Amino acid sequence: MAILTLKPLMLLGSKINSTYIAICVSWRRYLHRHILGILFTALLLFATVVILWPLVYVNIPAGHAGILFKNLGGGTDLERVLGEGANFVWPWNRVTQYDLRIQKDVQKVDVVTSDRLKTSVNYAYQYEIYYNTLPLFHKSVGPSYLDVVIRPIFTGTIREIYSQYTSDEAFTTKTKEIANKIFQKTNIKLLESVNPSGLGNINFFELLTFEILGISYAPEVEAALDAKAVELAKAEAYKYKILAAKAEAQRKQIEAEGIAKFQETVKAGLTDNYLKYVGVQATESLAKSDNSKIVVFGNSPGGLPLILGDPDKNASSRAK
Template identity: 35%
Template sequence: MERLPKIGLPILIAVVALIIILAKSVVTIDAGYAGVLYKLNGGVDPDSEPLGEGINFVAPWNSVIEYEVRQQEIPEKMSVLSSNGLDIQLDASVLYQPDVVNLAKLHKEKGRNYLNRVLQPAIRSAARSVVGRYTPEQLYSSKRDAIQEEIFMETKKIVESQYIQLNSVLIRDVTLPPTIKQAIERKLKQEQESLEYEFRLVTAQKEAEKVIIEAQGKADANRILSASLTDKILQDKGIEATVKLSESPNSKVIVIGSGDSGMPIILGNQ
């Protein structure tokens, strides 16, 4: 009886140790995350595949570093210079996520702080380079979409070789110095008014041309009609009209051959 506790204690210790080992060997990775395996005897293998969502079994002396692999957003407010040296404030959003396939390389070469080490410097460098090619007026109005696309493409060239997937760069706002903004707005207003005035002039000119064309057409028609109306045709028309009037029940007096060129004179009761 005295030997049972001595035998049971090592068994109990072994069971507890086994439970601890099993607990440390099971790693659960949440949805939207992936894991990088760190081996005690070798560190991170850059060619290893990431551990996926759910339960993963690893040796208890190794560890797992988790990364969020869903698309993420960082807001960026940058001060950059335009082509003529004016200070421009850009308010942008950067949509990105780590390259899951190369997650081990990202961790080994850049670490979990890759956002500050790689992505933010890249977006700022690209923004300075792109904005420096445009005037404040282009930034404020017509070229914003083109600038946004150029910043995206230049940033992508920098980060895609460093295991970061850049999805989009969105320019939310461009802030100019107040005096420059007011000057641009006045210029745009004047240009709009000038376009409206030119439109009215073109419209008036087209209306005038239309009236001239219609008048010319009428004049040509009258000239052709006058040339075709001979005395014989007029007499025939007069006779036709006389016959129709003679058939009318209205009171009238028709004097045949009493008008010019022998045309009838019609005397009614009106």
Template identity: 30%
Template sequence: MEKLPKFGIPIIIILIIAIIVIAKSAVTIDSGEAGVLYKTFDNGVVTDEPPLGEGFHLIAPWNKVFVYEVRQQELFEKMKVLSSNGLEIQIDASAWYQPVYGDLGNLHQSLGKDYLQRVIQPAIRSAARSVVGRYTPEQLYSSKRDAIQDEIFEETKTILSKQFVQLNEVLVRDVTLPNTIKEAIERKLRQEQESLEYEFRLVTASKEAEKVRIEAQGKADANKILSASLTDKILQDKGIDATLKLAESPNAKVVVVGSGESGLPLILGNN
């Protein structure tokens, strides 16, 4: 077996050390992620520089990189809260959030990787309790769902405004009431709907009756005016006009014998 040259062993040692150093120094940041650099011998977490972006990076082997997901993420929460009258309501909500990219170093330094459990969950639960406590179960079940969604979002956003976390949206997926309360509300809503339908029918019938009354009054007024305007002379003239038109008709033969009480000719027959 041939012996290695005297300089061979040191070269191998140097190569091994180089490989270890490169392995410790090489950092790859995947898509949708960013890295926070920690300098062991220089004030620790770097907060005054942008985080390390996607791709390959070389750092000093004694430093560290903490990788964070910076894409939008979702938190799903089932929360039991009390309404304004003390009834327990279950709210199913989702929060869309992501760390503030430029403040990733501050986020790591102040909260760490478990920032979701440290600030986001407590914030949305606190906001949900505060908002739902202002409404009755009936309002939550029917007309106020969109309102509480917006209010929970605004209150949670206010709480998180100084926590280096960006809240994008809060969605209230479901509001679950106790069965007895839900049934009572549904009965009340049905009764209100039936009452509205009945009132509509009454209004419609009243309008129809008013229309008939107005039409009848109009006819009565017209007949009254007409009766007041007709005299014996006018009636006699109209009778003469009608007789002449009938006499001029080629399809009729008129025989005039005497006259009636009104002085009009009497028509005895025609073909």
């Protein structure tokens, strides 16, 4: 009974095995017949993926955004902004990327002041592009916005404002005032000039800071300014010398007036008898000293004694 039960299973297994073998043989025959076509198709598919991958896959780095342009219809997509990371588009479309981070631009411009001094001004500013208006900004201005809009407006504004000041004001006393005016006026001009037709004032980007980095003069102008600075320093030094001389003259005048007042005060008490009394006291003090000396008295009644030093010491000093 068991043998009769296993026999159909064995027959089914052999039938499946023969079918598998037949399929394998059929595939082998197919591969042998179409091997070149299969290899060509695989190679063509691989080449298609390699060529189209850069057109289909778009990676947006951090702090950037992309604007999609549909070549087969629609143009600039004003509703969609591609964010950071991986993005997939049709190969016939194009993506333009914008840096949305705070950026800095350093430039140099030639200016002429109201007194016709020609100077080069180095300046820098920071700006930021708005994310929400990026599609319209791309359609109205485009990625060359620095050369098309911002830098020309800055150049014109800086030259206009510097022409209203003298060189002394522009480069010494009113530098901060000029920088503030340039910053404010450029912001207004950007808002007024960069606008799509038929729409009101739209902020596409914002100026954050503006600063004057330095001033460059022509060599002959710089030499003249250095000479002027030296002469000004000398003039200041002469002023201090004059003040010192005046102070010294006043001091001497005050000293002379004090001596004159002292002499007038003492003069009334300097009588002949008082002077003789002082001379006698001085003679007594010298006579009491241990040193030998010679005292010579004059012939006149009011003459004071003349005291000479030790003759032995004088002789020894002459001998030396």
